[in-house]
Amino acid sequence: MYKFSSKLKSLSIALMVIGILGVGYGFFSAPKTVEEVKKEMSHDSHGSHHGGESKAHLEKEALAKIDNHGHEADASHGDADAHAEHVLHQKQNRPWSALYVSVLFFALISLGVLVFYALQHVSQAGWSIVLLRVMEGITAYLPVGTVLVFVVLVLSSMHANHLFAWMNGDLINPDSPDFDKLTFAKKGYLNVPFFLARAVIYIVGWNLYRHLSRKRSIAMDTANSLDIYKRNFKRSAGFLVFFLVSESMMSWDWIMSIDHHWFSTLFAWYVFASFLVSAVTTIALVTVYLKSKGYLENVNDSHIHDLAKFMFGFSVFWTYLWFSQFLLIWYSDIPEEVTYYVTRFSEYKVPFLGMVAMNFIFPVLLLINSDYKRIPWLVVMGGIVILAGHYVDFYIMIMPGTVGGSWSIGIPEISAILLMLGLFIYIVFTALTKAPLLAKGNPFLKESEQFHY
């Protein structure tokens, strides 16, 4: 049995405390009124907040038709007041977005682990049985993580923030000056009750599978027959079908609808690739940690090698999807779509291109060597870069639509990461103490114990 070391426990609690304080500070320091924003803006030299005249101009041009907040740029609004109000909304969104990115990122990591876990069952993998309990431990975060996401979604629906611009009732009110035809056309799908109902269905579906598969896994430890194993196999296949559909819709709902004028058919699979590679990386990191503490005696360097291969492979896969989406939109340069990348390229250039280095170039160069894939510290190093890179990926997906040019990575963002990381560590490692780290009763256990590549 694993024992949660008091050092790690204190660390996770410390992270949560620091995180909460920082998140609180983020909300406290966000401007409350337009006046505050104006004062702040006058401190900055003319227009520098948007990176100079040319960039502001570019942005205006690109967003002339499709504005982040959904309303068509109105001539009468085009003065300093409107701009200040716009910036106020962005700045008020910042602590919320910072929190949302982190909450979503960690929840999707544990969802990704659950998918990987289900894949191990349906593919009858023989190598990964000794890692199943590690994966189960990580998915223990799923109920907490998804409920936290849901809380943010509910708060957004109650207009506590402006993360989802389409939730603004004025956009679909034909009598309002802010009326937006496009948003109105989408209201059959983008409306709060349906949006929240869908979220409930995804969250319940995922957690149900996680709960039952964990129960069956524990029951299998003492079972004499293969009945439970077979049931697990079937349920995992069912879950994967549910996941394929729910993940697509989840990506449209929770991420794509932030830029609700924009659309891309590839988007859902791209999001999936991003959190799947992060999930495998997390499995590798937790495994290496537990192994270093002497808990996973059956895990050898071949298991680490396999995990590192998946980190490598899925990193390439993510890049493939990232590039496909980018190239196709860049190539045909259709105004409705290209605004998405125009804002990202003009306002988020460093993180936007930096993430490609972190998510592709670095892991690919590091993990192509088969000896390196067996060296724990190299895998950990690659893993940390991959995780940071995919945090940036989620950041880039969410921030431009919520805070626009007013972004930065400061106290609110880092605190939100620390808070969720502390919570993640606390829940995952607590869950690991609940059951033996070796799942007995799986018919492939012996293959996994003897696994050598």
Add this chain to the structure above:
Amino acid sequence: MASHYEAPIREPLIIGDKSYHDITKDVAAPVEGKANKQWWIVFIISMAAFLWGAGCMLYTIGTGIGTWGLNKTVGWAWDITNFVWWVGIGHAGTLISAVLLLFRQKWRMAINRSAEAMTIFAVVQAGLFPIIHMGRPWMGYWVLPIPNQFGSLWTNFNSPLLWDVFAISTYLSVSLVFWWTGLLPDFAMLRDRAVRPFQKKIYGLLSFGWSGRAKDWQRFEEVSLVLAGLATPLVLSVHTIVSMDFATSVIPGWHTTIFPPYFVAGAVFSGFAMVQTLLIIMRKVCNLEAYITLQHIELMNIIIMVTGSIVGCAYITELFVAWYSGVEYEQYAFLNRATGPYAWAYWMMMTCNVFSPQFMWSKKLRTSIIFSFGISIVVNVGMWFERFVIIVTSLHRDYLPSSWTMFSPSFVDIGIYVGTIGFFFVLFLLYARTFPVIAQAEVKSILKSSGENYKKLRDGNHE
């Protein structure tokens, strides 16, 4: 050794009481024997189809593209449909030999040789279309960036059609090398068994002096792994590039970002269906039922089911996003597919690709050989229609209603397609008579872990 251990729950991959020698004999039998009457009948039919198709091609080149059913609006139809269809079919071979190798799937060993052969013959068919659909195919070499007397006039590297040239030619050469490397030990086996001097000479040449030393095997394995690692991204990128012929455009129904992975999924889907069609016949006529077992057929059906579901998910995504986008051209493109003059093709595609693979959820159906054979044909019909629907329905009605038109193929369009099917079978039939259709060296490597007799011997003790 750990590598010989296998969980008792895994079903045997080699049926019966086989020894290494039995495997050799079984694999060599079709090559060493004589062709029977049925082989000659099928061969002659395929040859006739091929010759007819070749005649149509020559007629096209001699007379002009106007002999086809194309018009000013629909400039691509059967030519590119068939091209994409054949390339798609070719993808399963690389998937089986490369991706399944990376995932250490032992069951691939009995089917990889034929799947790769199928890849190569399918890519050859595909490769015909980019040339014959040119208005001036004799200028075809202009697509290559070679220094010349026109002040070194070069190609424009921005066109996906040029990327196609690189993708297809690289794909064909890498697949060929991958296939041939795997063949070396098997050709050596045929060389060593040959009794007639002519055969001995031929297989001696083909096997490159393979003598099976430890060092050779070690390098052989490493080369296979490296090639598998290279072929996997290649297989994804080739069909991705093919998909970009459409997706980079601004045509509603073509311009969509999901095309790259969705075309790849569709390619795997149709490719596996073709492998299924061929192997179900081959295991019977070549007496290879002990190696290509019901389990192989079932596993291929499962892959067909999974990729079919992915394709289905992509169809629904496209439909949803077309509505969600609020772009009326996009919405109309999909409305036109479902209710326009080619609705029959659309619903044919939907039925074949989305509904039919779902039958495979039933264990009874996916372990039925007759049913699997039927579905594998249905899937390939569906995938032909998928490409046809994407290409023609998006072209025949797009931005300007004054340019709306219809398309119907001429006999030359059809003749060329039939000709490539004939050519494919000519090549495949010749292959099946002269090549070792099962990678015997690989199958021997799993005999002791996955052979029925050895499994019984091992697991019998403690059960």
